[in-house]
Amino acid sequence: MDLKRKFGNSLGTASSSIGSLGGASITKLIVKNIPKSISKNEIIENLKKIIQNPSINITIPITLPSDLIGKIDADTTVSFLSSPNLSQLSTIKSLVNGKTIGDKKVSVDFYDVKKVVPISTPTPPPPPPSTQEEPNKKIKLTDEKKPKERKPKEKKPKPLSNIATTPTTTSTTTPIESTGEATMTTTTTEKIISTTTENNEKKVNQKKNKKIVKDEIKETEKKKEEKEEEEEKPKKESTVRNNRAVINKITSQMSSCAEAKDYVQLVKAYNYLKKIGAKPDHITYGVMLNACVRCQEYKKVKEVFQDAIKDGNANDVVYTIYVKALCEIDMDEAFTIIKGMIETKPNIRTFNSIFRGCIRSGDIEITKSLIQLMKANEIYPDSTTIEYLIKIYSHHLMVQDIWDLLGKVYERMQGQISPICFSRLSLASLLAGDIKSSVKALGITDDILSKAPRSTQTTHKNKGKLSEKNKISSSLFERINKQEINEESDRVRNYLSKLTESRSKIKYHNMESFNRIYFSKNTFKNNVNRSIDQQSKPVTVATSPDSTLSSFNGLFNSYKKGGSNFNSNRSLKMEICSGHGHWVTERAGQDLDADWISLEIRYDRIFQIWSKMILEAIDNLYIVGGDAHGSLKEVVPDNILHEVYINYPNPPVWAGAERLINELFLIEINRCLKKDGTLTIVTDDKDYSDQIIDTLSKSKKLQKIYKPVKETYLIQLSEDYGYSYFNKLWNNGQRIKRYCIYISKVVN
Numbered sequence: 001m002d003l004k005r006k007f008g009n010s011l012g013t014a015s016s017s018i019g020s021l022g023g024a025s026i027t028k029l030i031v032k033n034i035p036k037s038i039s040k041n042e043i044i045e046n047l048k049k050i051i052q053n054p055s056i057n058i059t060i061p062i063t064l065p066s067d068l069i070g071k072i073d074a075d076t077t078v079s080f081l082s083s084p085n086l087s088q089l090s091t092i093k094s095l096v097n098g099k100t101i102g103d104k105k106v107s108v109d110f111y112d113v114k115k116v117v118p119i120s121t122p123t124p125p126p127p128p129p130s131t132q133e134e135p136n137k138k139i140k141l142t143d144e145k146k147p148k149e150r151k152p153k154e155k156k157p158k159p160l161s162n163i164a165t166t167p168t169t170t171s172t173t174t175p176i177e178s179t180g181e182a183t184m185t186t187t188t189t190e191k192i193i194s195t196t197t198e199n200n201e202k203k204v205n206q207k208k209n210k211k212i213v214k215d216e217i218k219e220t221e222k223k224k225e226e227k228e229e230e231e232e233k234p235k236k237e238s239t240v241r242n243n244r245a246v247i248n249k250i251t252s253q254m255s256s257c258a259e260a261k262d263y264v265q266l267v268k269a270y271n272y273l274k275k276i277g278a279k280p281d282h283i284t285y286g287v288m289l290n291a292c293v294r295c296q297e298y299k300k301v302k303e304v305f306q307d308a309i310k311d312g313n314a315n316d317v318v319y320t321i322y323v324k325a326l327c328e329i330d331m332d333e334a335f336t337i338i339k340g341m342i343e344t345k346p347n348i349r350t351f352n353s354i355f356r357g358c359i360r361s362g363d364i365e366i367t368k369s370l371i372q373l374m375k376a377n378e379i380y381p382d383s384t385t386i387e388y389l390i391k392i393y394s395h396h397l398m399v400q401d402i403w404d405l406l407g408k409v410y411e412r413m414q415g416q417i418s419p420i421c422f423s424r425l426s427l428a429s430l431l432a433g434d435i436k437s438s439v440k441a442l443g444i445t446d447d448i449l450s451k452a453p454r455s456t457q458t459t460h461k462n463k464g465k466l467s468e469k470n471k472i473s474s475s476l477f478e479r480i481n482k483q484e485i486n487e488e489s490d491r492v493r494n495y496l497s498k499l500t501e502s503r504s505k506i507k508y509h510n511m512e513s514f515n516r517i518y519f520s521k522n523t524f525k526n527n528v529n530r531s532i533d534q535q536s537k538p539v540t541v542a543t544s545p546d547s548t549l550s551s552f553n554g555l556f557n558s559y560k561k562g563g564s565n566f567n568s569n570r571s572l573k574m575e576i577c578s579g580h581g582h583w584v585t586e587r588a589g590q591d592l593d594a595d596w597i598s599l600e601i602r603y604d605r606i607f608q609i610w611s612k613m614i615l616e617a618i619d620n621l622y623i624v625g626g627d628a629h630g631s632l633k634e635v636v637p638d639n640i641l642h643e644v645y646i647n648y649p650n651p652p653v654w655a656g657a658e659r660l661i662n663e664l665f666l667i668e669i670n671r672c673l674k675k676d677g678t679l680t681i682v683t684d685d686k687d688y689s690d691q692i693i694d695t696l697s698k699s700k701k702l703q704k705i706y707k708p709v710k711e712t713y714l715i716q717l718s719e720d721y722g723y724s725y726f727n728k729l730w731n732n733g734q735r736i737k738r739y740c741i742y743i744s745k746v747v748n
Helices: 003-016 040-051 088-096 180-239 244-260 263-275 282-294 298-311 316-326 331-339 348-361 364-376 383-395 399-409 419-431 435-451 468-502 550-557 582-590 603-615 628-635 663-672 686-698 700-705 725-732
Strands: 023-035 057-059 076-082 107-116 517-519 531-534 537-540 571-576 594-600 621-625 641-647 673-683 706-708 739-745
Touching: 023 088, 040 057, 040 076, 040 088, 057 244, 076 088, 088 107, 244 263, 244 282, 263 282, 263 298, 282 298, 282 316, 298 316, 316 331, 316 348, 331 348, 331 364, 348 364, 348 383, 348 603, 364 383, 383 399, 383 419, 383 603, 399 419, 419 435, 419 468, 419 603, 435 468, 468 603, 550 621, 571 582, 582 594, 582 603, 582 621, 594 603, 594 628, 603 621, 621 628, 628 663, 641 663, 663 673, 663 686, 663 700, 673 686, 686 700, 686 739, 700 706
Parallel strands: 517 621, 571 594, 571 641, 594 621, 641 673
Antiparallel strands: 023 076, 023 107, 057 076, 531 537, 673 739, 706 739
16 A cells, blocks of 8 residues: 555655665654653653653663663663654744653753665576476476486387287397398387387376476466465565554544544544554554544444453543543443452542533442542542532532531632532531521622632533633633633522522432432432431431332323313423433423423433422422433323423534434334424424434334424424523524424324
């Protein structure tokens, strides 16, 4: 394959040097005074962090070059830095020189290396095949012995008188009484017979010799071709497999694919690396894993991680990305991976990745085990860890644990802790009935916001180089995050003022004991059958089989004909993927003639919906925690819902990715809808809208059970449709159009 055509001019220098003769001078940078006590991997890791440039090739010699022997301290070693672009070396020199690696400051100088390129010896052409004119040409065989040529025995003519005697008898010719003509005829006949026999044998031997020669030539040529192929193979490997520039080029391409979420090209690039036998390092594996996580291809993540393990390139960064991926699909396996990291010890980023997963899954038991694991490995929390732990504790109303944690780290981390920690603590204290704690945390929140508005930025924000698009998205997120903190604080403040007037307060032990919340047994495995201690009496949470759907069954009975509480004047409505709950709580608070069900998969968002429901005294709202597909089958009966809403569903990450709204899911929603029940889907992604409409138009099954409410599937979204977190993002981001799909159930 022509690598220059595939990868551009970046391979020009390497390929052109192969055919050059003699020596050439190559300029590199030599990094001196590196402690020998540090492993090679740690040296390379430190230099990469300092340089931050994947095109720089870092090598550590096994033995010192002869011109450096005696010039380098015995307790230090050196490293060489090279680049296809020599102009970069001056910049890299100033960047690395004087930096500290281990306990020493390194020095950097230019270093010239004389490169000697071996001159290949041309292989002589094979000998030409023999012709008929050269039947006796000798060819030396390599594996077989030279065949012996048979020489035919000459048969001398015998006299007629001795025909009856044995062939070993010797006699002289005796004249007989016959004419001279008879004697001549006999002698001539014998000569002709002898000559004919000799000629025939010679022809046979010539044919045999000719065939043997041809076979020998073919065998020799075949072995020569095999030898040339064997000699050519290492050359290909040396120019491709071991070419660092090729690996860096492909790694850069994979990074671009990750940014664009082009999963197809990403996999092609990775497969090409494997095809040419390249040996990616931990950087390449990290880029590939991170790209797969961004594209939500978790099956591929496992495959790439196993490749990294096999190649011995699974360092702490690779493990951290893998743990982050597992947190999306299996928290138990993520925890098992961290516990099994013995040789590659987990760092604080690894723990923060799984703590972030615990926020979304609500796994308090895994959180406690992680804290013990951190202590055992002497890993200390940073400000991101503290923020995550406070959120987890708040969602479980563990107020005293939060204050204990803050007491240990507040002085050391003063100025680093985000105000969202204290606003969430204030909310949790209020729900737990600790008014004093709520007021105190609220005051700290207001104080931080007034003194340092920029500190609303979360401490785990990506500090690296961002594209212009990502910078805009990050800025928008921070602006919305600040609004969320202010709104959460205002809800707490308003409720505290109501408590002052009424002198009554609420008190809950945790969200899971609330009777209008159901947690799916399939999604929240570790939350099922968890019990709490309420007034010294064990109370089973809402996910146990006996009490799970008691409230929901009563709700559904009121909408079934013949049910005990049937009420034809009310309607039952559901929002799927409610997010932070702004839209559903607002609609439920206004629509008092209907009951509402909110369906959400993330534990932290369920907490947000629940807290809004409590503080705003919304009594006609129920919450189902779980994934959309499975929870509908698990909870909702047939023909029960009047209206279903899906607001701003996450669009598919790439064209072939899994998506929420597909044919099977639309069929499942149809099962739950009453006759003439409606489904409304709102999105700001035109491609996703087009895909949904295309699915509705082309599926014969869907055409039989759905129809547009208006003339077309799309309708104009009304101004009073409702407020939501994603609607807020839409307004702040100044989007210009939203797409509303409005369809109803058809009963044949």
